Each structure stands twice: as structure tokens, then as C-alpha cells.
Amino acid sequence: MVKQSAPDTARRSEKSRRAIYDAALALVGEVGYPKTTIEGIAARAGVGKQTIYRWWSSKADVLLEAFLDLSGQAGEGREQYVIPDTGDLAADLKGVLRATVDELRDPRFETPSRALAAEGLVNEELGREFVAKLLEPSLQLYVQRLRSAQDAGAVRPDIDPRIALELFVSPLAQRWLQHTGPISYAYTDTLVDYALYGLAPR
């Protein structure tokens, strides 16, 4: 019997971890959060449930990390964790929102996200945890970009960036969440123009 080398163990762990993420996301999309269990995730991932409990303390924790991993994957190949600052605020915001439109339309992201958002509506504790760990950090990227626009004189200095970003982020979120209207690049471009220049004549 050959003793397994450290890199092999790491590779096997990484493979299990990925299988667990995939199983958790697939399951929550199919049966919803309440019926998703550690046992179900373990069975689907082909691991023992003690493997899961070694790394995570609850299904909420597994799902949280699975989503963090998914967002990381979704961002591959494009600028991440910061909104570009080309000096053209409208163009920068439109670019990020177009990438968000792509993500919201990707079924790998759409189905589990919708299941989790639905649970967050009625399970306030879970909702607040996922907002704090998944949603708010991405909103803070807009806060940073708007602050830099304030420094450059492109946004009024008295504006609260945390509220301002909601003028273009929340409409997209509501259309996606509640099916209140179609989602397109033209739509998000329009939101940015309306938010920056206002509805009243200039």
C-alpha cells in the first residue's frame, strides 16, 4: 500500500469540495432551501456526511461558500472585486451592469440564487446573513466607484453613495426577482442615464 502524498490529498479534497458545492447548488435549486439537507448534499456529492461536517457546521454555511465560489467562477475572465475607473462613470457603470445581466441570465446562477432569495424573504436570519456576506460586499464596490466619482466632480458631493447605487441596482434586482419586466443591456444602460442625469429637465 502506497502512502498518499500531500498534493494528492489536497487534490482529492479540492475535488470533494467542488462536488459538494455543485451538489448543494443543484439541490437548493431543485427542492428549495427547507428540503435541502446535509445528508442530501452528501449523497449527491458522493461523500460521507462526516466529510461535510468536518468543513462546515450547517447547510447555510455550505451554501454560502458555494455561492461565494460560484460568484468567483462567474467573474473569471473579467475584472473582479473592483469596478473599473476609466474616468467615464456612465460607461463604467453600464459595463458592470451588463455583466450582471449576463450573470442573472445564466441558469447555473439563476436557479439556486432564486431559491435562496425566496428563502431569505421569509427566513430573516438567513436572509440577513446572505445579504451581509454575498450581496453587500458587491454593493460596496459601487460605493467605492461613486466616491471616486465624487472626488472627480462627476457626482454631487452631498449624495450618499450607498443610497445612490440603489437607483440602478435595485430596479434590475426587482425585475429579475419578481418578473416585473424584461432585462436587457438597453434597460440597464437607461437606468444609469436616468440615475446620473435625473428625470427633471436640466
Add this chain to the structure above:
Amino acid sequence: MVKQSAPDTARRSEKSRRAIYDAALALVGEVGYPKTTIEGIAARAGVGKQTIYRWWSSKADVLLEAFLDLSGQAGEGREQYVIPDTGDLAADLKGVLRATVDELRDPRFETPSRALAAEGLVNEELGREFVAKLLEPSLQLYVQRLRSAQDAGAVRPDIDPRIALELFVSPLAQRWLQHTGPISYAYTDTLVDYALYGLAPR
């Protein structure tokens, strides 16, 4: 035995109808949409389930009417079905949004609405029906008010009112739905000011 007069029958029907609405709203708030049944509503309302089937064909229909009735109740004592046009667009929008803040904080409205919104996220057919019959009609009131503002020169003529209203309605909806931030009159007043005058310096 005294034959019941027509007004008595109408009164009894109205009382049953009200008991059924109350039962449906309470139940969906407590157990969620999937576990709400016609049988459960009937038992809680103290009527036979055939009474419910005489008036409605499904639990979705009962709930839809119960919500329409609830919105009507919530609006009692204030201007309804139209947004006032005092000539001051900012003030008119702020007034309606403040009333919405009150409604969103009313537990009679909050609990069942949240349960139904959660189901609408994952049950697209139900979500679309409730948006079409409950949410969109109230959004169309903003469309009308913004059109009249365009006629008066207070909103640019090239603005699409159906998108424009989302700049102040959707942020409030998202904060309420997803607990992404606190809700207050100061917050909704700010949304209206940002939307009308824009984030960029004038």
C-alpha cells in the same frame, strides 16, 4: 321558520367572504403558500370547502382577491387609485412613498405579502399573475403621474415613465424584500430627490 330576507343573505355572504380572506392571509403568512390549502382556509374560516369552491376555483384566486381586498382596506381614509397632482411632483411622490412605507411596516400586510412574494420568486406562473393583477396596476399610477409631469414640463419628454418610476419604487421594494437596508420617510424622500435631479452635478 322564518324565510331569510335577501339583505340577511348578502350580509351573511359578506361575513363569510371576509372570514375566508382573513383565514387565507393568516394561513399563507404562517405556513407559506405551498402548505396553504382550500381545506385549511375553510377550516380556519369556519365554512365548508364547497363554500369556497362556489366563489373561487383555486387557492391562488382566493389569495389574489384577499390581497386586493387588503390593499383596499389599507387605503381607507386616504386618496386611492390615483396619485395626487398638486403640481409639485417631488411632494406628490414623497407623499405616496411615505404611505407605502407605512403599509410595508403594517404586520397585517407584511407577513402574508412576504410569503406570497417568496413563492412568486420560485413559482413563475404565480409570480407573474400576482405582478399583473396586484403590483403592475399600482405601478401604472406612477406612470400616469409622471406623464402628467411630462405634460407640465417637470419631467424630460424623452423619459420612459415605466422605467423612471423604478428609480424610487424598486429601491424601497428591495430593502423591504431582502432586508438590504432600513426603511424610513427620510430614505424614500431621498430616493425621490436623487431620481428627479440626478446624481451628476447640475
